[in-house]
Amino acid sequence: MNTGHQGCPPTWVSQSAEFRLAVRDILLQGKNMVKLIHTLADHGDDVNYCAFSSSLLATCSLDKTIRLYSLSDFTELPHSPLKFHTYAVHCCCFSPSGHILASCSTDGTTVLWNTQNGQTLAVLEQPRGSPVRVCRFSPDSTCLVSGAADGTVVLWNAQSYKLHRCGSVKDGSLVACAFSPSRNLFVTGSSCGDLTVWDDKMKCLHSEKAHDLGITCCDFSSQPVSDGEQSLQFFRLATCGQDCQIKIWVVPLSHILGFELKYKSTLSGHCAPILACAFSHNGQLLVSGSVDKSVIVYDINTENILHTLTQHTRYVTTCAFAPNILLLATGSMDKTVNIWQFDLEMLCQARSTEDQLKPFTEDWSEDDVSTWLCTQELKDLVGVFKMNNIDGKELLNLTKESLADDLKIESLGLRSKVLRKIEELRTQVKTLSSEIPDEFICPITRELMQDPVIASDGYSYEKEAMENWISKKKRTSPMTNLVLPSVVLIPNRTLKMAIDRWLETHKK
Template identity: 80%
Template structure:
């Protein structure tokens, strides 16, 4: 279970961001200040609040050591502070003076990234305080950024909805339209999904946006073979734009905050909703997990920051966590009702119960049966149900086979033997993709968009990872 253990109400305007070090919590606000609290008792430090910015403070983050705090503002600056004394150490001005919306440290303390409203992203040398490299996204403001766990990739998100991936020298690698109405936040899970050898690890990335959705991606990268950004699934539950998301330190949970005033905690093993927290009275703008402990901070336009404590000894009630340990085909009608509720489809529970839809029937539903047998008239609602069912089918395959999902061909749903990268950025079994192109011409199996090229590139990195997994798990 999770319980509210403290509420901080010191800011005089909207709380825009909160961040943890191992011993401190920092919060910043449109009131132009940053406040610091001790994690031992949540008492504000004597040198808090920190005042320097002349306009709203949008983001703050600690260096990996926790000794330095960075903050950025509408005033076009990113300021570095001593976390222990509160003294400003350096003021770094964004080229062009555009309002700075977001900042983040690399996992080692070498670099600090800052993103601005004019679409510029700057990589600062955090030791010399000098500008190292900079880049610009094609459209929109820079509103989100996150370093990969190894620090070799930087992902930025824009108000136009694009995720852009850069290497650690600010060289452009890839861009992807992720959210039609604009991205609001992105975050890497700190734990790799699979692999182990250097260059053969896969990482989970979450993004959220104005379209009410949280999307999960798998990112793989080597300097020899390049990058792959692959869409995996969508988490639903909010009924309004999602403004923030963050992973727990062990990668097992993801938290999100929304315009609907709620905070949702998801189980990353099952993609189910663990908790829905509704204590904030206005938009939830920020959330952050503490490193190494299960403390959660959530901030809001209600000017407060709530501190939550997770109790791992108490089983989670009202979630799908236990139910998803069994195969979905074995779900009862009540399990299906719980799943519908977790997907934000409560209005369909009566229809599904009336038609005795259990797990086996759920997995066999089609657009024809939804419209004809269940009489669901709304095309959008039918599409949402079908997308959620497709995610369940994917999860069923993974649960029953034990194969990491990134090793399964999206077309055949079988372990890939000869993976290739198509021009849509996704990996497929070569034979399956060649047959698809022959039958479907130039469309992508994942996006249904026209493929810019029919060239298939061998994904040697993925093939090596699959071979290594087989050696370990299929002896």
């Protein structure tokens, strides 16, 4: 259990060896966290995109078609495939109700379909007939955005099917788009790497170079997150690109001080350009698909990699989560779409225990030490520590002599600051044996847990205390103050076993 608020750096606290073993047991079972339950192989060419409604899955391809499948058994609907486009279909998306599907193509059109019978509702022609690369419905269904290869972005009235407003970016093709879950704004990404924010009047609110070699995809998390300090809430935005990076940005919900977009972090893991990214419906997971043929599942709160899927045999071009359940679709240039099911209990335990491995200072990797340096405002020393291969064990053994002679840190003040921070770590290690590990304490009662359960916010609580919390009509997380996606409580058997072992070794 992470004892800090979401979005805050982890608290570096050492734990007992018994607990370490228990935590690792569950992580070794990570291979069962995600299960491939179905493969669709109906397209005759590269799969470019896939999208979910609450009951359907849509896929589109270079083969000029869009296919619709029922989520109940993944059978193709009788009126599928949908045929109209005369060239490759690049993107498709459902309206929030799921009754309308939009698709866009190299042929310069965005087509609206009735999902119940497959009939064409409207054909929207892009100005100057430029190939349309991306399309998105607004959360309130009033608008549809289409972005084209010539840099034009069109805001369509989704009721009258008329062009409402039009704009353009300075350079490159528009290849990515996402609407903010609240506030009337959306972002676009270009092949030149520019991330642009627009309001509903097509006014450019912000623009910056986000990825040097070009943006390929972007997605907003639908769940707001608290910063845990000033009680501010914000939405996360993920962008990915040809530079093999995923970047996380935050957009505050409040617009009192005007629009603001802040860079937060960069996720690593892929070794080739990343073509797709998507948040889960509960905002807890982020997935990405890459030219390296893999799909990576991240815990967005810790930014740790939970799982890597490697079943596709060619580039992974698209990934999408279902809107209400942990169901994932991934599409590829191998002409297939894979459907993945997540084990919720395993996921909660893995997400909870992934954080619990990191606090062992002596077990820190060189990257963990780099992260710690950044949290201690010592970012300028990351390169020096990496050059000297300083891991957790080496860190605890550093002295003023080794800092000066081996690491060549000339500043006496800087050396003193590093030694002071290291001494704080040593103190934590020494005092652990006489203290109850904080992860064993219920955040509500502040007492040692006897029957720990995992709530839908990913944190563990004493069962009775959490049940009482919920029974008082509190549907918010005691840790984050955000609305709980579910009131289901899952027994945390791994934590229970660790607490029992700790009690056995600390009996007086």
